[in-house]
Amino acid sequence: AAGVIQSPRHLIKEKRETATLKCYPIPRHDTVYWYQQGPGQDPQFLISFYEKMQSDKGSIPDRFSAQQFSDYHSELNMSSLELGDSALYFCASSLVRGLAGGGNEQFFGPGTRLTVL
Amino acid sequence: SQQGEEDPQALSIQEGENATMNCSYKTSINNLQWYRQNSGRGLVHLILIRSNEREKHSGRLRVTLDTSKKSSSLLITASRAADTASYFCATDFRTNSKLTFGKGITLSVRP
Numbered sequence: 177a178a179g180v181i182q183s184p185r186h187l188i189k190e191k192r193e194t195a196t197l198k199c200y201p202i203p204r205h206d207t208v209y210w211y212q213q214g215p216g217q218d219p220q221f222l223i224s225f226y227e228k229m230q231s232d233k234g235s236i237p238d239r240f241s242a243q244q245f246s247d248y249h250s251e252l253n254m255s256s257l258e259l260g261d262s263a264l265y266f267c268a269s270s271l272v273r274g275l276a277g278g279g280n281e282q283f284f285g286p287g288t289r290l291t292v293l
Numbered sequence: 294s295q296q297g298e299e300d301p302q303a304l305s306i307q308e309g310e311n312a313t314m315n316c317s318y319k320t321s322i323n324n325l326q327w328y329r330q331n332s333g334r335g336l337v338h339l340i341l342i343r344s345n346e347r348e349k350h351s352g353r354l355r356v357t358l359d360t361s362k363k364s365s366s367l368l369i370t371a372s373r374a375a376d377t378a379s380y381f382c383a384t385d386f387r388t389n390s391k392l393t394f395g396k397g398i399t400l401s402v403r404p
Binding site: 207209211218219220221224226231232234264266268270272280281282283284285286287289 | 323324326328333334335336337338341381383385388389390391392393394395396397
C-alpha cells in the first residue's frame with residue numbers, strides 16, 4: 177500500500193538559510209499534518225490542512241509557513257533557520273471526509289532530518 | 294501542556310515475556326492511538342481506540358482505555374527482539390484534529 181512520502185530525507189543547512197520540506201500524502205487522503213520532533217523529544221504539532229485549507233495551527237514559529245496544493249501535496253517552508261530548528265520533521269495524512277465521530281488514524285511519513293549548522 | 298504521559302519511561306524485558314506500557318492524559322479525547330518508533334525513524338501506527346471503546350486487539354497487541362481514569366495501556370504479548378523501539382500514545386479531541394503525543398516509552402527486548 178502507498179505510504180506518505182517525504183522529501184528530502186536528510187537536509188543540512190547553515191544558520192539563516194531557508195529550507196523547503198515536501199510531503200505527498202497517501203492517495204485520497206484529504207488531511208495533512210506537520211510535526212516536529214527534537215532529539216529525545218515527543219513529536220509536536222505544527223500545522224494541518226484539510227482540503228487545501230489550513231485547519232489547525234500549533235506551535236509553529238512565524239519563520240515557518242506551509243501550504244497544501246491542488247494535488248494535495250504539502251510544503252513546509254522554513255526561513256532564517258536557527259540551530260534549534262534541527263529536528264525530525266514528520267508529515268502525516270489521514271482520511272477524514274465521510275467519517276462520523278471516529279477514525280482519524282494518522283499515517284506518518286519517514287520524516288526529514290534537518291540539521292542546521 | 295503535555296497531554297499523554299507514558300509509564301514507565303523505559304522497560305527492559307526478555308524475549309517471550311509480555312510488555313505493558315501505560316499512558317495517562319489530561320483532557321477529554323475523541324481517540325487514543327499508539328505508535329511505535331524505531332530509533333530516529335518514522336512513526337508506525339499500531340492501533341486506534343475510540344473514546345467509546347474499552348478494549349481493542351490487533352495481533353499481539355491489546356489496548357485498553359479507561360476514560361474515567363484518563364488512562365490507556367498497551368500490552369504486547371510474546372515480545373520479540375524486533376519489538377525493541379520507543380512507543381508513544383497520542384490523543385486527539387475531534388476527528389481531524391492534531392495529535393498530542395506523550396513522552397514515549399523505550400522498550401528493550403533482550404534476545
